[in-house]
Amino acid sequence: MTPLERVGTVLQGGIPDRVPCAPLICGASRRVYGCTYSEWSQDGELMAKSMIQAQKLVGFDGILGLVDLSVEAADLGQKMVFPIEDTAHPDYNDSFVKTPDDYFKIQPVDPTKTPRMKEVLRYMEIVANECAKTIPIMGFVYGPLGILAMMRGAENLFRDCYKHQEAVMKAEEVVTSVMVEYIKAMAKTGVHAIVLDTLFASQTIMNKKKWVEVEGPFAKILADTIRECGCMAMVHNCGDGIYFDAQIEMMQPTAISFACLPDDCKDMAELKLKYGKKTTLCGYVNPAQYAFLGTAEEMKLECKKQIEELGKDGGFILATGCEFPPNGSLLNAIAMMEAVELYGKY
Numbered sequence: 001m002t003p004l005e006r007v008g009t010v011l012q013g014g015i016p017d018r019v020p021c022a023p024l025i026c027g028a029s030r031r032v033y034g035c036t037y038s039e040w041s042q043d044g045e046l047m048a049k050s051m052i053q054a055q056k057l058v059g060f061d062g063i064l065g066l067v068d069l070s071v072e073a074a075d076l077g078q079k080m081v082f083p084i085e086d087t088a089h090p091d092y093n094d095s096f097v098k099t100p101d102d103y104f105k106i107q108p109v110d111p112t113k114t115p116r117m118k119e120v121l122r123y124m125e126i127v128a129n130e131c132a133k134t135i136p137i138m139g140f141v142y143g144p145l146g147i148l149a150m151m152r153g154a155e156n157l158f159r160d161c162y163k164h165q166e167a168v169m170k171a172e173e174v175v176t177s178v179m180v181e182y183i184k185a186m187a188k189t190g191v192h193a194i195v196l197d198t199l200f201a202s203q204t205i206m207n208k209k210k211w212v213e214v215e216g217p218f219a220k221i222l223a224d225t226i227r228e229c230g231c232m233a234m235v236h237n238c239g240d241g242i243y244f245d246a247q248i249e250m251m252q253p254t255a256i257s258f259a260c261l262p263d264d265c266k267d268m269a270e271l272k273l274k275y276g277k278k279t280t281l282c283g284y285v286n287p288a289q290y291a292f293l294g295t296a297e298e299m300k301l302e303c304k305k306q307i308e309e310l311g312k313d314g315g316f317i318l319a320t321g322c323e324f325p326p327n328g329s330l331l332n333a334i335a336m337m338e339a340v341e342l343y344g345k346y
Contacts, residue, residue: 002134003061004192007317011232011254011280015314019307019344020061022282022319023291023333024257027068027087027326029054037326038082041067042115044122051123052130058333062136064195065124066323067116069142072182073150075114076106076175087326090150097152100164103171106151111182121185128190138234139186139194141179141222144172145215146199158205161214169214176218180225187229194226195234195257201247202239203263208246216250223251234282238322244275255280259321268309281310282317285336292325296335303339311344318344 001009001017009016030040033050040046051063068088074080079091097103111117120139128137142150148171149157160168183194198219201211226233235247238259245264247253256279265271275281284306285291290299303318310316318340324333 004132004134004136007061007136010314010317013314015346018346019311019340020317021336021340021344022062022064022317023058023060023324023336024064024066024287024320024322025051025054025058025060025324025330025333026064026066028324028328028330028333030326031330032057036084037086037088038084041082041088042119044119045126047119047123048126048130051127054330055131055135058330059337060333061317062138063127063131064138064140065120065127065191066140066195067120067123069146069197070150071116071120072142072147072175072179074116075109075111076147076151076178078151085327092153095152097148097156097171100160100167103148103152103160103164103167106171106174108174108178111178112185117182121189124186124191125189132190132192136193137191139183139189139191139231140236141182141186141194141196143196143198143200143215143222144175144179144218146197147175148172154205161206161210165214172215172218176221179222183222183225184229187226187231191231193232193234193254195236196222196226196251196253197236198247198251199237199239201243202237202260203241204239208243208263211243212246212250216246219247220250223253244271244279248275248278253279255282255317257282257319257321259284259286268306272310272312272315276310276313276315280315280317282319284321285319287320287322287325287328291320291332292328294332296329296331299332299335300339300342303336304343307340307344314346
């Protein structure tokens with residue numbers, strides 16, 4: 001099977017030749033092509049060439065178009081820092097939203113013309129043109145609260161969701177309108193799916209009722225837009241105690257990429273039993289413990305355990321629970337691919 005056939009079979013409830021594997025290599029791809037992180041994160045062509053070479057080297061079963069979590073925030077006005085060899089991030093000393101009143105300053109932009117989203121669209125178009133016939137291509141957008149957290153700071157935003165909810169939700173309306181246009185443009189590049197990152201839908205940050213109230217309606221709009229554009233809607237959430245039930249209700253995702261157990265499951269067996277028929281499970285190798293600090297042999301053993309836990313009867317894509325560490329050993333990504341060949345065949 002090609003990677004596209006393999007992943008497509010799993011997403012449609014079938015049994016492929018083996019468990020698909022996605023180490024979620026994103027920023028680490030720049031090391032394969034030989035450019036700096038700063039160059040890579042601002043140039044769509046470099047992103048694409050790096051990813052294509054990384055896929056050829058490692059052989060993973062899907063390409064995820066995550067660049068960093070500040071792409072949308074930057075184009076909405078947030079000042080950025082672009083380290084030479086580390087992930088781009090907001091200028092934490094100069095947040096765009098300094099007070100609750102500043103939420104009302106956020107204005108719509110055209111994502112096809114802004115500096116960063118435009119480059120991501122270029123990235124996706126090049127990769128889709130080159131690879132989409134044989135490899136699944138998944139675009140990536142951050143959820144509205146995540147974007148606002150990049151512009152306000154997570155702690156301040158969390159507080160504002162309780163004390164200044166009207167202002168936060170007004171800003172979410174603006175952000176969501178931009179994301180709708182971004183999704184429409186991304187779908188035109190030829191990607192097969194678009195992943196929504198809804199980190200706030202977890203016990204790590206916000207209680208379930210509050211998330212459903214504050215971000216849930218906007219997440220639904222974005223997921224519906226993805227499907228209306230002919231792509232599959234997927235979810236990524238690497239928080240602890242994530243709300244599978246609420247996210248499935250609001251977004252009906254084809255797959256959920258996760259790092260930790262849901263809030264309503266005591267172990268992976270219960271997760272498989274409760275949600276294995278409702279969505280495809282994608283996870284959950286700890287990227288720090290195994291991809292960054294671990295050895296290749298430790299990685300293989302962990303992958304074997306997770307395949308045994310979640311791989312029975314399909315419905316499972318082995319993946320890191322979050323982005324493969326940008327400076328992690330690519331030998332550990334290769335070890336994941338070796339593990340599915342050794343232990344993941346049906």
